[in-house]
Amino acid sequence: MNGDFDEFVKEVEPVLRRALTGCMPQHQVHDGLAEAFTYAWEHWDEMGEIERPVGYLYRVAQSKTRSRKQGFLPWKGDSAIPEVEPELMPALEALPSSQKTAVWLVTACGWSQVDAADAMGITPSSVSTHVARGLDAIRQKLGASA
Amino acid sequence: MTDFEEQLRRLAEGRAELVEPFSADELQTETEAETAEIIPFSPRRWPTAVAAALLAIVAVGAGAFAVFGGPDGGGSGEFADGATVPSTGDASLATTSTVLGDLTIPDVIGDDVDAASEALRDAGIEVELSHLFVTEGEIVGDVVDMIPSDMTTAEGRVVELVVARLAAQTLSTDPCGRQAHLLANFDDDLLVDRVYPRFTDGRITEVEICTGAGLRTVAGGLDFHRLEMATDVDLDGLDDLIASVDAAGFESRVLSLVDEEVIVLPEVLRFGPRGDGTADWWGCTAFSFGGEPRLGVGTITALPDGTSEWTLTETFLLAETDGLRIAGGGTGEDGQGGPAGSARCQPVSDPQPRCAVSDLDVAMLGDVDGDGVADLVAPRDGVVCLGNGTIAALGGAASDAGTWFLDDIDDDGALEVFIGQTTTGATTVRPYSIAGDGTVTAAAEEDCCVQTAPAAAGSSAEDAGRWFSCIGAGVGPDRAAELVSGRFWIDVENGIVEWTHDVGAAASPEATYRMQFDDPTATDAWIPGNGCRSSVGAWRAPAEIEFGDDRVTATAQSIAAFNESISTDDPARRVVRLRDALGISRQLGQSGDSTGPYREDVAEGFFELNGHLDDSVAGTRWSFVFSDDGSTLLSVDRLWSCQPGRGHEEFSSELCA
Numbered sequence: 001m002n003g004d005f006d007e008f009v010k011e012v013e014p015v016l017r018r019a020l021t022g023c024m025p026q027h028q029v030h031d032g033l034a035e036a037f038t039y040a041w042e043h044w045d046e047m048g049e050i051e052r053p054v055g056y057l058y059r060v061a062q063s064k065t066r067s068r069k070q071g072f073l074p075w076k077g078d079s080a081i082p083e084v085e086p087e088l089m090p091a092l093e094a095l096p097s098s099q100k101t102a103v104w105l106v107t108a109c110g111w112s113q114v115d116a117a118d119a120m121g122i123t124p125s126s127v128s129t130h131v132a133r134g135l136d137a138i139r140q141k142l143g144a145s146a
Numbered sequence: 147m148t149d150f151e152e153q154l155r156r157l158a159e160g161r162a163e164l165v166e167p168f169s170a171d172e173l174q175t176e177t178e179a180e181t182a183e184i185i186p187f188s189p190r191r192w193p194t195a196v197a198a199a200l201l202a203i204v205a206v207g208a209g210a211f212a213v214f215g216g217p218d219g220g221g222s223g224e225f226a227d228g229a230t231v232p233s234t235g236d237a238s239l240a241t242t243s244t245v246l247g248d249l250t251i252p253d254v255i256g257d258d259v260d261a262a263s264e265a266l267r268d269a270g271i272e273v274e275l276s277h278l279f280v281t282e283g284e285i286v287g288d289v290v291d292m293i294p295s296d297m298t299t300a301e302g303r304v305v306e307l308v309v310a311r312l313a314a315q316t317l318s319t320d321p322c323g324r325q326a327h328l329l330a331n332f333d334d335d336l337l338v339d340r341v342y343p344r345f346t347d348g349r350i351t352e353v354e355i356c357t358g359a360g361l362r363t364v365a366g367g368l369d370f371h372r373l374e375m376a377t378d379v380d381l382d383g384l385d386d387l388i389a390s391v392d393a394a395g396f397e398s399r400v401l402s403l404v405d406e407e408v409i410v411l412p413e414v415l416r417f418g419p420r421g422d423g424t425a426d427w428w429g430c431t432a433f434s435f436g437g438e439p440r441l442g443v444g445t446i447t448a449l450p451d452g453t454s455e456w457t458l459t460e461t462f463l464l465a466e467t468d469g470l471r472i473a474g475g476g477t478g479e480d481g482q483g484g485p486a487g488s489a490r491c492q493p494v495s496d497p498q499p500r501c502a503v504s505d506l507d508v509a510m511l512g513d514v515d516g517d518g519v520a521d522l523v524a525p526r527d528g529v530v531c532l533g534n535g536t537i538a539a540l541g542g543a544a545s546d547a548g549t550w551f552l553d554d555i556d557d558d559g560a561l562e563v564f565i566g567q568t569t570t571g572a573t574t575v576r577p578y579s580i581a582g583d584g585t586v587t588a589a590a591e592e593d594c595c596v597q598t599a600p601a602a603a604g605s606s607a608e609d610a611g612r613w614f615s616c617i618g619a620g621v622g623p624d625r626a627a628e629l630v631s632g633r634f635w636i637d638v639e640n641g642i643v644e645w646t647h648d649v650g651a652a653a654s655p656e657a658t659y660r661m662q663f664d665d666p667t668a669t670d671a672w673i674p675g676n677g678c679r680s681s682v683g684a685w686r687a688p689a690e691i692e693f694g695d696d697r698v699t700a701t702a703q704s705i706a707a708f709n710e711s712i713s714t715d716d717p718a719r720r721v722v723r724l725r726d727a728l729g730i731s732r733q734l735g736q737s738g739d740s741t742g743p744y745r746e747d748v749a750e751g752f753f754e755l756n757g758h759l760d761d762s763v764a765g766t767r768w769s770f771v772f773s774d775d776g777s778t779l780l781s782v783d784r785l786w787s788c789q790p791g792r793g794h795e796e797f798s799s800e801l802c803a
Contacts, residue, residue: 021165
């Protein structure tokens with residue numbers, strides 16, 4: 001391993017780990033990270049040419065782990081996370097997958113719409129639409145106001 | 147920011163803390179410990195060095211074998227027996243390279259993994275679809291040993307062929323001293339068995355088989371033109387031989403080896419030219435892989451050098467063991483085949499051909515009369531060949547064969563046949579119900595789905611999708627709602643499907659709307675009132691549908707989620723899925739880039755066989771992962787579910803106890 005790669009992992013790993021928690025079972029996230037960074041290492045020369053490597057590796061992790069269960073899934077540890085409305089997770093889970101992913105990446109993980117669009121393979125405007133619709137649906141379900 | 151958005155952030159942060167962080171050091175350890183080498187492996191070239199290296203490996207791992215001739219020295223991919231290794235496209239198997247199924251790779255590699263790895267890499271062999279991972283003592287093919295031989299895809303067949311060749315090169319260092327005509331598994335002893343025909347006056351009169359027990363003559367008094375293939379016809383888990391009676395292959399018979407005796411099954415498989423002047427056949431046989439009968443349909447093309455190529459174009463899973471069998475050949479005056487006719491189908495239990503099918507490429511199997519026996523739907527001929535021998539004529543309804551699809555719209559256990567008819571400016575998709583006596587009942591006009599001509603592009607780039615409108619009303623007892631008009635579009639680029647339309651006054655969220663895209667491979671339907679399931683396999687992502695007061699919006703979901711939502715206990719549906727999987731996979735090799743994991747969101751389809759008659763393994767699932775546009779098969783996995791008490795009962799890659 002070279003120093004550049006180590007730095008790359010340190011920078012990208014927390015962002016990627018957080019994003020993957022929204023689309024994989026808990027026990028698969030670490031495997032997804034391993035798959036993504038293995039790929040990054042094997043293609044290290046090409047990684048420098050990728051404009052948004054996080055989004056790229058997000059998709060690598062998903063395609064390499066190939067979990068049959070996709071999308072936002074309940075985790076056993078969810079209930080231990082403080083100050084989260086219990087109905088929030090079911091509301092998020094009930095969203096269509098594109099909305100769910102967009103809301104998770106943009107709202108929960110703080111990704112830009114451009115990054116999320118790259119990870120989802122759609123346009124930023126579509127991400128914007130999905131986020132708006134998703135949040136609106138959650139808002140209605142939770143009875144919250146905008 | 148609203149409070150729940152902040153809660154979402156806390157949720158993501160909290161979850162991230164539940165996962166052990168990953169470090170670069172861990173990657174280094176994993177790489178060194180688990181993957182000894184990644185071998186690029188390609189069917190395109192097959193230099194002499196590879197064979198030499200592999201033979202050297204065999205010598206290390208398996209002792210002193212005689213040396214097989216090996217490929218030519220030019221690296222053209224041609225082997226000593228004249229067969230060539232196809233590169234891309236719709237590859238086919240030469241008869242002398244019968245797929246071996248699950249290869250016992252350690253037999254090939256032996257103990258000298260490093261030498262094998264080095265030799266293959268130095269030879270510049272590359273795999274397009276996947277890689278072979280050499281671990282301790284074996285090659286674990288991410289794809290290679292996971293595609294069942296009778297479910298070969300175009301690309302899979304290429305890979306399998308190469309692996310079969312690998313084995314042929316190494317294992318054909320034959321303990322019986324000759325190059326085998328066919329390789330097979332007759333005794334399930336994990337050793338490849340070899341078949342040699344013995345000729346008298348140009349006819350095969352004896353067959354010798356070399357097994358782990360040695361060489362023996364297992365058949366005498368036979369009279370065949372050629373040994374065609376080895377595959378499991380009688381579903382006992384062991385290969386049988388298919389031998390053709392004459393050069394045209396009008397009649398082929400199955401030689402089943404039972405207790406070291408050869409039984410020539412009374413059942414006759416018929417093949418024959420289709421009358422177009424070329425020596426291609428439609429053939430059929432029943433395959434077994436996991437306990438359920440299947441039907442493979444394909445073409446066999448005779449080559450100038452006297453060999454033939456078998457191209458499997460379709461594989462169907464029969465709903466019942468007493469299903470249909472498709473036989474090739476024409477419907478000549480004798481009714482038994484000839485040069486001028488077409489392929490035929492017939493019930494297994496009835497040797498008399500029942501039904502002419504001119505184009506098996508578009509034929510479908512499914513239970514349309516609800517009797518539990520698969521029926522053959524032949525769009526090009528406008529008929530449905532019922533499993534009970536009756537022929538239902540839909541000729542008057544036939545238009546574009548590509549618009550036909552099957553679906554049980556009314557949940558009565560019998561599939562309806564949907565047929566598109568194009569009139570001026572619109573295509574009407576109409577369901578037909580077929581009774582066991584062949585009676586055809588067409589749905590009323592108002593029950594049809596109407597697809598209009600594409601509309602003008604909209605204002606955004608995403609409007610490049612296709613526009614349709616769909617009218618559906620009163621289909622089935624609970625479908626009183628009416629969708630007056632509307633339109634939707636498909637963004638082919640990213641697989642997103644969205645559609646909006648106005649809903650008539652009588653509409654309700656429980657209404658059933660049906661639609662069919664103009665692309666037959668994208669045929670799909672939604673029944674939102676019944677769990678939002680899609681009952682016709684589609685490789686475009688099916689939609690999750692939201693109903694508003696005046697708007698219906700559908701958004702794509704993953705194929706995996708789609709598959710999750712479909713009942714897997716309905717054989718007819720599995721037929722559809724499998725068929726679509728193969729249909730897509732035939733596009734493989736035409737894609738310029740099929741390597742690497744960076745893809746549009748992947749789509750996953752799977753095919754399951756459950757109820758294995760095995761005390762350990764209960765079910766097998768092959769999982770196909772495609773790129774989202776369906777154009778590229780990314781990988782194939784095989785998973786198992788175990789019998790109670792024998793391990794995991796969910797599907798997993800872990801072996802059962």
